[in-house]
Amino acid sequence: MSAVAWIAAGSLAVWLWLLLGQGFFWRTDVRLPPRGEPARWPSVCVVVPARDEAAVLSESLPSLLAQDYPGRAEIFLVDDGSSDGTGDLARALAERHGGLPLTVGSPGEPPPGWTGKLWAVRHGIGLARAREPEYLLLTDADIAHAPDSLRELVAAAGTGGYDLVSQMARLRVESVWERLVVPAFVYFFAQLYPFRWIARQGSRTAAAAGGCVLLRTAAAERARIPDAIRHAVIDDVALARAVQRSGGHIWLGLAERVDSVRPYPHLGDLWRMVSRSAYAQLRHNPLLLVGTVAGLALVYLAPPVTLVWGLAAGSTEATVAGGLAWLVMTATYLPMLRYYRLPLLLAPLLPGTAFLYLLMTVDSAVQHYRGRGAQWKGRTYARPDTAAQAAPEQR
CATH class of the missing domain: 3.90.550.10 (Spore Coat Polysaccharide Biosynthesis Protein SpsA; Chain A)
Structure with missing residues (x-):
């Protein structure tokens, strides 16, 4: 198989694992657990x-x-x-x-x-x-x-x-x-x-x-x-x-x-919401950033790209693997769209949204190294280890 077909196969394998092995994260039926009235309501x-x-x-x-x-x-x-x-x-x-x-x-x-x-x-x-x-x-x-x-x-x-x-x-x-x-x-x-x-x-x-x-x-x-x-x-x-x-x-x-x-x-409003904390989620670690970008590309971008490449190049392996990976991805996104009462036709667009999140994550790192990371309502926060050194722990 070609390298593109192997990438498509790898993406499909990841999606099959996410479908079955990641706690059924895609299901939206986790609501408040069973509950009964207490004998005395606490303050x-x-x-x-x-x-x-x-x-x-x-x-x-x-x-x-x-x-x-x-x-x-x-x-x-x-x-x-x-x-x-x-x-x-x-x-x-x-x-x-x-x-x-x-x-x-x-x-x-x-x-x-x-x-x-x-x-x-x-x-x-x-x-x-x-x-x-x-x-x-x-x-x-x-x-x-x-x-x-x-x-x-x-x-x-x-x-x-x-x-x-x-x-x-x-x-x-x-x-x-x-x-x-x-x-x-x-x-x-x-x-x-x-x-x-x-x-x-x-x-x-x-x-x-x-x-x-x-x-x-x-x-x-x-x-x-x-x-x-x-x-x-x-x-x-x-x-x-x-x-x-x-x-x-x-x-x-x-x-x-x-x-x-x-x-x-506006997109800018959502961009700021995500980018202000995305690099903090990665503990301000450049290696984690590289791994995250590569992971997003393999998991979310590879399926449609390899499908299109396979169709253009006549590669059955890339076409089938890429198409199946995109299909599984789309299926796992449907419950979230139902939860938000949105058209299910938005589900195949998830790779494009993932690409936006990839750009937001990279921008979060760029803003951090420019000294403008983790900004919110007029305040900019230092990375945790710097903050910890600036203020002794309060007991």
């Missing part, structure tokens, strides 16, 4: 870090204020140096809508070695500690919750004995670029961190979705959250790993009625 404090979120807060915060929770619950919104009146808007919304009690705090600028979000989370947990809650709900300012969201999360955690229960919010898919890029983002995440593996006791796979994390307070203290992960740019995965390493039992799945209201109407 919960909701911590919402917010920096310049006035544009989305009117859609998200009322959904938290309106939570139908039978136990004691309170919201702590931490205004992380906003310049758009986020804190004042939050107070006005609480006065207008009523519901759960709301406290708005401000931690000031983060010290060296801390990301802004985790510094805000630390401040929010500190405010909540006076209430001695049994659970903490860490949720982003752009996340809207169904009225029974908190009740369902707590019931799932109690019934399953979980220390951390996280739901990946359904992201917005209204613009053309959102429809093309967003479902693939969740698909790739599930491929890296298969949800079925995460819930297994003793599993080495750990991840969470930062928009919605219910965390047992005792587990947070045992894992030293957030101090132990204060420099993490990908804070949700770091949080889950810290809880798991300290003996906690964690769960992650797709949400049914927890939604992100943040718009990403």
Whole structure:
């Protein structure tokens, strides 16, 4: 066989392994586990870090204020140096809508070695500690919750004995670029961190979705959250790993009625969302970057390229192997498109979307070496080892 045919065969072998051996990552039926009502509903404090979120807060915060929770619950919104009146808007919304009690705090600028979000989370947990809650709900300012969201999360955690229960919010898919890029983002995440593996006791796979994390307070203290992960740019995965390493039992799945209201109407918006943390995901390692680019090319780009080459060159082996690999890839993407209620005809376009992610990953590395990596809302974060040297560990 030709070299191209061997590449096509290699890609097909990888896809057959991904189909059957990667925790059935492509299935979208991992939802909140079975749950029953506890005899006593534990107390919960909701911590919402917010920096310049006035544009989305009117859609998200009322959904938290309106939570139908039978136990004691309170919201702590931490205004992380906003310049758009986020804190004042939050107070006005609480006065207008009523519901759960709301406290708005401000931690000031983060010290060296801390990301802004985790510094805000630390401040929010500190405010909540006076209430001695049994659970903490860490949720982003752009996340809207169904009225029974908190009740369902707590019931799932109690019934399953979980220390951390996280739901990946359904992201917005209204613009053309959102429809093309967003479902693939969740698909790739599930491929890296298969949800079925995460819930297994003793599993080495750990991840969470930062928009919605219910965390047992005792587990947070045992894992030293957030101090132990204060420099993490990908804070949700770091949080889950810290809880798991300290003996906690964690769960992650797709949400049914927890939604992100943040718009990403243009490709540039989505590009910044991905590229700001892509190279951090690779631990700022050039060798991992090269391996990732090669892997993306083999897994996602080789099937259509080898199929077209095989048809043009009359190579049956390349045509069949490339076509089958593309077919398996397409089939595994269909459930995610159904979950997002999008046309299934988008599935064959996954190689093109993967190519965009490849470019975003390379751009993330380029921006890092230019000193502009991991930028978010006016802040640029150093790589973790540099941050750790800049600030001694707090005990």
